[in-house]
Amino acid sequence: MSLRQEGRRQAIPRQRGSRQGGTARKWAGVQNRTLWFWIFVGPFLLGLGVFTYIPLGWSVYLSFFDAHNTVTPSDFVGLGNYTAMLKNEAFTDSLWTFLVFSLFIVPATYALSLALALMVNRLRHAQAFFRSVFFLPAACSYVVAALIWKMSLFNGVRFGLANTVLGWFGGDQIAWLSTTDPPWYWAVIVTVRLWLQAGFYMVLFLAGLQRISPTLYEAAAVDGARPGWQVFRHITFPQLRATSVAVVLLLVINAFQAFDEFYNLLSDARGYPPYARPPLVYLYYTALGQGQNLGLGSAGAVLLALIIAVVTVGQAKWFGLGRKEAQ
Amino acid sequence: MTISRRGLLGTGAALGLLTACGSHTGRDDGGPGGGPELSQWYHQYGEQGTEQAVKKYAAAYDKARVTVQWRPGNYDEQTAAALLTDSGPDVFEVNGPTLDQIQGKQIADLTGLFEGVKDDFNPAVLAPKTYDGRIWAIPQVIDMQMLYYRKSLLADAGVEPPRTLDELVDAAKKLTSKKTKGLFLGNDGGAGVLGGTPLYAAGLELVTEDGKVGFDDPAAARALGKIHQLYADRSLLLGAPSDWSDPSAFVQGLTAMQWSGLWALPTVQKALGDDFGVLPFPKDGAGEPSVPVGAYGAAISTRGKHQQAAKDYLKWLWIDRTEYQEDFALSYGFHIPARISLAKKAGKLRKGAAADAVRFTTDHGHAQPLRWTPASQTAYQDALSRIIKDGASPDSELKKVVRKVSADLDRVKKK
Numbered sequence: 001m002s003l004r005q006e007g008r009r010q011a012i013p014r015q016r017g018s019r020q021g022g023t024a025r026k027w028a029g030v031q032n033r034t035l036w037f038w039i040f041v042g043p044f045l046l047g048l049g050v051f052t053y054i055p056l057g058w059s060v061y062l063s064f065f066d067a068h069n070t071v072t073p074s075d076f077v078g079l080g081n082y083t084a085m086l087k088n089e090a091f092t093d094s095l096w097t098f099l100v101f102s103l104f105i106v107p108a109t110y111a112l113s114l115a116l117a118l119m120v121n122r123l124r125h126a127q128a129f130f131r132s133v134f135f136l137p138a139a140c141s142y143v144v145a146a147l148i149w150k151m152s153l154f155n156g157v158r159f160g161l162a163n164t165v166l167g168w169f170g171g172d173q174i175a176w177l178s179t180t181d182p183p184w185y186w187a188v189i190v191t192v193r194l195w196l197q198a199g200f201y202m203v204l205f206l207a208g209l210q211r212i213s214p215t216l217y218e219a220a221a222v223d224g225a226r227p228g229w230q231v232f233r234h235i236t237f238p239q240l241r242a243t244s245v246a247v248v249l250l251l252v253i254n255a256f257q258a259f260d261e262f263y264n265l266l267s268d269a270r271g272y273p274p275y276a277r278p279p280l281v282y283l284y285y286t287a288l289g290q291g292q293n294l295g296l297g298s299a300g301a302v303l304l305a306l307i308i309a310v311v312t313v314g315q316a317k318w319f320g321l322g323r324k325e326a327q
Numbered sequence: 328m329t330i331s332r333r334g335l336l337g338t339g340a341a342l343g344l345l346t347a348c349g350s351h352t353g354r355d356d357g358g359p360g361g362g363p364e365l366s367q368w369y370h371q372y373g374e375q376g377t378e379q380a381v382k383k384y385a386a387a388y389d390k391a392r393v394t395v396q397w398r399p400g401n402y403d404e405q406t407a408a409a410l411l412t413d414s415g416p417d418v419f420e421v422n423g424p425t426l427d428q429i430q431g432k433q434i435a436d437l438t439g440l441f442e443g444v445k446d447d448f449n450p451a452v453l454a455p456k457t458y459d460g461r462i463w464a465i466p467q468v469i470d471m472q473m474l475y476y477r478k479s480l481l482a483d484a485g486v487e488p489p490r491t492l493d494e495l496v497d498a499a500k501k502l503t504s505k506k507t508k509g510l511f512l513g514n515d516g517g518a519g520v521l522g523g524t525p526l527y528a529a530g531l532e533l534v535t536e537d538g539k540v541g542f543d544d545p546a547a548a549r550a551l552g553k554i555h556q557l558y559a560d561r562s563l564l565l566g567a568p569s570d571w572s573d574p575s576a577f578v579q580g581l582t583a584m585q586w587s588g589l590w591a592l593p594t595v596q597k598a599l600g601d602d603f604g605v606l607p608f609p610k611d612g613a614g615e616p617s618v619p620v621g622a623y624g625a626a627i628s629t630r631g632k633h634q635q636a637a638k639d640y641l642k643w644l645w646i647d648r649t650e651y652q653e654d655f656a657l658s659y660g661f662h663i664p665a666r667i668s669l670a671k672k673a674g675k676l677r678k679g680a681a682a683d684a685v686r687f688t689t690d691h692g693h694a695q696p697l698r699w700t701p702a703s704q705t706a707y708q709d710a711l712s713r714i715i716k717d718g719a720s721p722d723s724e725l726k727k728v729v730r731k732v733s734a735d736l737d738r739v740k741k742k
Binding site for chain 1: 401403404407408410411422423425427428430431433506513514515516518519520564565566567568570572576581700701702705706708709712713716717718727
């Protein structure tokens with residue numbers, strides 16, 4: 001307890017009454033902030049320690065041991081698990097898959113949601129209707145959407161919607177989710193995610209657009225800026241910087257967390273094809289699945305955490321997050 | 328009526344105490360009849376009535392109180408993780424067990440339960456449950472996979488049922504039309520389901536008896552190259568609404584031939600009558616036809632408190648009560664009883680395609696060897712996917728797999 005707090009506590013005049021009342025005040029008095037702090041925060045800190053930090057530390061410890069089917073290992077292997085994981089094609093392929101996915105889905109969603117926001121923002125009539133129409137897919141479950149895409153729109157047989165349309169134009173059937181050359185499965189994964197999330201980010205951009213002062217546009221018009229691209233480039237886009245930073249950060253995090261559509265579109269009872277296996281799923285199978293190689297899985301988890309940390313810090317630097325505050 | 332804070336707290340405390348008194352963890356001693364309480368896990372079967380059946384068997388046991396848990400989801404992962412803790416099952420179904428589970432002393436030795444009946448268990452499925460001369464799980468029922476073909480479609484195309492891998496490639500091509508594909512090996516082109524079957528058909532193995540890689544041979548690359556040929560010829564059905572384990576694509580006429588399981592036989596029979604036949608996976612080169620067989624086993628966790636009681640229960644259920652085994656195999660789904668004597672006398676398995684399936688299992692059955700670890704499986708399956716879909720060189724892909732599998736075989740040998 002700090003001296004200041006102690007001083008405050010002593011400054012409160014003793015209440016008349018029994019000794020019990022004094023004890024109660026001592027333990028539960030409104031001024032005893034340290035006690036209340038620990039009563040409210042303690043259980044959460046304890047939970048955080050027991051369920052997060054201790055397992056995290058133990059996982060790092062395990063990563064230096066050969067730990068098959070045990071969490072109390074004895075055979076020290078040094079960096080052996082790390083080198084094995086980095087040489088493991090299944091793990092590196094999964095990282096590559098998610099890098100490609102992020103590199104595509106982040107700019108695509110950004111551009112589509114911004115375009116939708118600009119269009120809806122310009123509407124003079126029925127703006128609320130179109131805003132709702134574009135936003136509604138965000139309320140749909142990823143699982144349901146992925147299954148509709150897989151079973152109905154993009155199944156590989158002649159009665160799938162996409163193949164029916166192709167058939168009208170004399171095209172051959174395409175096995176959308178089973179073809180790697182060309183990799184049509186990307187079209188399915190990307191379209192379902194775009195459909196689901198573009199509306200949500202459109203709403204964020206709409207909020208950003210509505211915060212731009214009309215006087216800026218008036219001033220631009222006075223200065224002779226042509227409406228359209230020139231105004232967008234020099235007024236709208238720079239004014240959306242804060243929104244853009246938030247949107248891109250959310251998109252990157254969501255891209256690396258992608259799981260539902262990969263699971264529902266591409267997995268089967270025997271697992272995932274090598275080109276579409278999320279890294280976390282691979283680590284799950286390695287450590288907690290039948291593999292039960294907890295040392296190797298832990299090394300993979302540490303590597304993945306390091307990669308995510310480096311990407312996040314790099315991204316924050318690139319966007320200049322915190323720069324203004326520091327100045 | 329107003330409730331004071333003190334009254335509310337008092338009521339809450341009383342309710343909490345009552346709840347605690349009535350709590351039942353399923354792990355206490357003292358079930359009815361004086362026996363211990365055992366917890367038993369099953370994976371979720373898709374067949375109607377199976378859950379009720381296993382609960383009925385458990386309820387009929389009077390020397391312990393057995394609580395059955397029917398567990399949906401990733402069962403293999405659930406049990407593997409549960410074996411690390413004291414809160415897992417006493418008795419459980421296992422898709423294996425794996426060699427690591429045996430070497431990690433997570434599974435109890437059940438050799439003693441097989442006294443006098445060991446020879447009555449199908450050796451193909453008992454072998455992967457045997458390590459170091461000891462038996463670690465009791466095979467429950469046998470599942471196998473085979474090739475279904477539509478007789479009328481083959482006759483219309485002038486194609487004979489394929490007996491070699493080359494004939495399969497030719498037949499699938501001839502049977503492919505605008506509306507119907509020649510063959511369905513699953514939506515991934517067979518990478519997931521085929522496993523070691525083409526290798527066995529080429530006269531090779533996944534792991535040799537002395538614990539070496541069994542497919543470091545040019546014949547392996549040749550056989551897998553032919554599976555890619557099926558994909559390259561566009562003879563394979565891909566992207567069907569249901570996968571290989573479901574016969575829907577076959578009975579709907581989307582494919583003329585389909586690789587599926589014995590469990591699909593009743594559905595196919597109901598839909599097509601006699602207009603279908605079954606075959607093992609055709610041989611390649613100097614090999615023999617092959618079918619994969621497997622069996623969920625009943626095992627005991629070494630972390631359970633009542634291991635002897637669990638052993639007594641398993642002996643009663645899967646060795647002594649043969650009528651339950653036959654009921655479990657054939658009354659709900661369609662499987663082969665693990666006991667040879669039961670399989671022979673089961674009326675449903677004596678004629679037609681079912682009898683063929685039993686014969687394939689006996690003559691051409693290969694189970695996944697115990698030394699074939701999950702890491703080896705992932706490496707091989709990924710390579711198979713690259714060979715089939717990407718047209719990757721079978722030679723170079725298999726060389727990488729051989730290195731990986733050799734390293735894992737060395738690891739398990741050292742233990």
